[in-house]
Amino acid sequence: MLRLALADIWHEKVLFLCSALGCAAVLAPLIVLFGLRQGVVAGLRAELLEDPRAREVVSIVNRTLEPTMFERLGADPRIAFLVPRTRALSATIVLENPARPGNGLRVELLPTAVGDPLLPGYSAIDGDELILSGTAMQRLGLNAGDPVLASVARSRGSSREVLTLPMRVGGTAPLSAATRDAAFAILPVLLLTEDFLDGTVDADARPVTETEARQRPFAGFRFYAARLEDVPALDREMRLAGIEVASRAEAVAGLLRLDRNLALLFLAIAGAGGAGYLVSLGVGLWAQVERKRRDLALLSLLGVRRRALLMVPLVQAAAVALAGAVLAFGIAAMVAGVLNRVFAGTVTGDRPVCLLTLGMGAAAAGVTIVGALVAAVLAGLRAAAVTPAEGLAEG
Amino acid sequence: MTPLLALRGVAKAYRGDAAAFALEVPEFDLLAGEALALAGPSGSGKSTLLMMLALASPPDDGEYVFAGSDVAGLWRKGRRDALAALRARKIGVVPQTGGLLPYLTVAGNIALTQRIAGCADPARVLGLAEELGISAQLRKRPAALSVGQRQRVAIARALAHRPALVLADEPTASVHPELADAVLALLKRECAAAGAALLVATHDPDRAARAGYPVLACETHAPGADGLARSVFARASLAKAA
Incomplete structure (x- = not known):
């Protein structure tokens, strides 16, 4: 037929x-x-999508967020990467190239972890590693692998105390991750800085392990949605939970x-x-x-x-x-x-x-x-x- | 000897050219390989009878056994596919005007019945075309043929799948008088050669008789009390005749 x-x-x-x-x-x-x-x-x-920040959701007001909340967010399948952050004010350090003593540079200290969409290509980040922004790298005259001194100062009464950590340059952060002078480090480094500024640890303290660090409450977070489509919903949920966040939810929703x-x-x-x-x-x-x-x-x-x-x-x-x-x-x-x-x-x-x-x-x-x-x-x-x-x- | 087809007490109402007719076949047998012409004026129900015999329309009443199958029973049970299969295997039809498919070649038209019956046999197509003098036309389309040639293609198609029964409805209606005799003779000769029984409906009994066909004329009765004209085809049972 x-x-x-x-x-x-x-x-x-x-x-x-x-x-x-x-x-x-x-x-x-x-x-x-x-x-x-x-x-x-x-x-x-x-x-x-080319801009990793499109999927980013960052909390902008300092709060005390319990570890259970981070556990919940970490288990959410819509969230691909999550890193807590310390208070913004305590997240600055001074970097110094040991080869050029006296030329310290104040940079923003940003938390990171393995799998950070902002820093693609790092399969492991050691506790003494810093990933520097391009500008910071240039100003300090450093190259990947060079030693670098990171220090934080606090005033106690009339005396000035300084916590100095010998670190190593792990690499350069892409321009999309940081345009200003900034250094990325793993969470225990930020926690130590904060604790030192709060006066709860002494100048000879050293960073704890990542697992220990994650058991503490944090002031905020930065996370990345697995899919672009999830950004508006996650943004809304955070706001409903009373956490002020910044994201590209508007642009994504528009698209x-x-x-x-x-x-x-x-x-x-x-x-x-x-x-x-x-x-x-x-x-x-x-x-x-x-x-x-x-x-x-x-x-x-x-x-x-x-x-x-x-x-x-x-x-x-x-x-x-x-x-x-x-x-x-x-x-x-x-x-x-x-x-x-x-x-x-x-x-x-x-x-x-x-x-x-x-x-x-x-x-x-x-x-x-x-x-x-x-x-x-x-x-x-x-x-x-x-x-x-x-x-x-x-x- | 069991007849190829046997009708008993078959009745069918149909609309003739003007008035309503009732076709009645009290008794009708046809033996395998037998040839017969059904004669009657136009509108006497010849075509209606042929359609019924061709398993194309159901009898209103009565019994019809064809090649061992209870056709009336199949109609009553609505087994249309079984009827179509029986039709495809056992019956060849020569319509009035040939009824060739314009989009197939002559060879394709002749082989059509073989394809539907599922018994492709290219040698038989060639043989029939040779017998009927149309082997030069095999690759042409029907539109390129003369009326007489088309009728011969239709005859070849009706025989290509080796049916037990060939039905021809006024096969000479559309051809030249001289050609008509030739077509009737061809049909009879080819059916005899193929061992198929042949039923030809015609309005011209003399021509059929000249071509050597036994003729069964229909009796027509004027409208009776019920206002229905009747048309009767009766053929004494062969068993009784013997």
Whole structure:
């Protein structure tokens, strides 16, 4: 039956070509539109994702947050990385290059841990390692691996006490992690600094282990959502819990809103265009069944089963849809190429403004074929209802 | 000898050209390999009878046994697929105007019945085409053939899958009078050669008789008390005749 249906199509090539072109004419603009949506959204998303801070949520007011809260956040699957922080005021230290004594530089001390999205590429950070920002590195005249002295000073009555830690430069932090003079260290170093400034430890104290450090309450935190989509919800939850946070939730929510609105727009246009086309395809196939009534009746008379007759319009509709989809994807790919050249470097940076993938082509073909089959079912039922007796009668 | 097909007390109402008719077949047998012409004026129910015999429309009443299958019973049970399969294997049909599929070549049209019955036999297609003088046309489409050639293609198609019964509905209606005799003779000769029984409906009993067909004429009765004209095809049971 498949061969018969295709032979019929082949016999009426021109009609088939017209149907396929009609299908492509509706489908091609839809594919371009979809590609544009993909391209714009993907471009904005990639731009956001390139910046690790897009997924960052930082608490901005000092509070006393218990370890249980950090345990809860750490277990949240939506949070990919979490590091507590000490009070902002106690998080500055003076760094000195032992080779250039007397030239101390006051830098911000930031907590980090293994897997920090801000510092990609560090599989382990030792307790005596500091990751310096580029500017700090330059001003101190240091290189990775060099020794560096970190010191914190406090006043007790009239005396001045200094805690000095011999450290080592672990590497340079990327520009996206810190633009000002800053040093990243693991949590125990920050905790020691804070304790020393609070006066709870002496100048000869040394950092505790990471595990011990994590059992203490902290003033705040910095964490990264696993997915961009989770940022707005996490931001909202923190605020509801009474923790003031800063994040790019607005920008992310904007992108998600744009994504959703473009999807809605696309659905509306595709729905109107697609439904119109499917109705016309269905009507066309119905008319074809009427026109071929005699042939179908003859096949029935020769002993073809009803189920096989039902297949004829279905096979033909699928063939039209497949040819139309291939044609449409070809046209859309050409249009996309032109668009990408014309809009190069304007809307989405150096990314394509209209993004088409083969997977999308396959999906478009799949959706079109399913739609065409639905449209053809009525025609098929009509074909199956042709009685064999009509084949013998005058015609 | 069991007949290939046997009808007993079959009745079917149908709409003739104008008035309502009732077709009645009290008794009708056909032996395997037998040829017979059904004669009657147009609108006398010949086509209706052929359609019923071709398993294409159900009898209203009565019994119809074909090639050992209870056809009336299959209709009552709504076993349309079983009827279609029986039709595909055992029956060949020559419609009035050939009824060829325009999108298949002559060879494709002839092989169609083989494909539907699932018994491809290219040698038989070639053999039949040679017998019927259309082997030069095998690769052409029906539109490129003359009316007589198309009718021969239809005959070849009706025989290609070696059916037990060939039904032809006015196969000469659309051809030239000289050609008509040739078509009737061809049909009879080919069916005899293939061992298939043959039933031809015709409005021209003399021509059928000239071509060597036994003729069964239908009796038509004017409308009775119920206002229904009746058309009767009766053929004495072969068992009784013997």
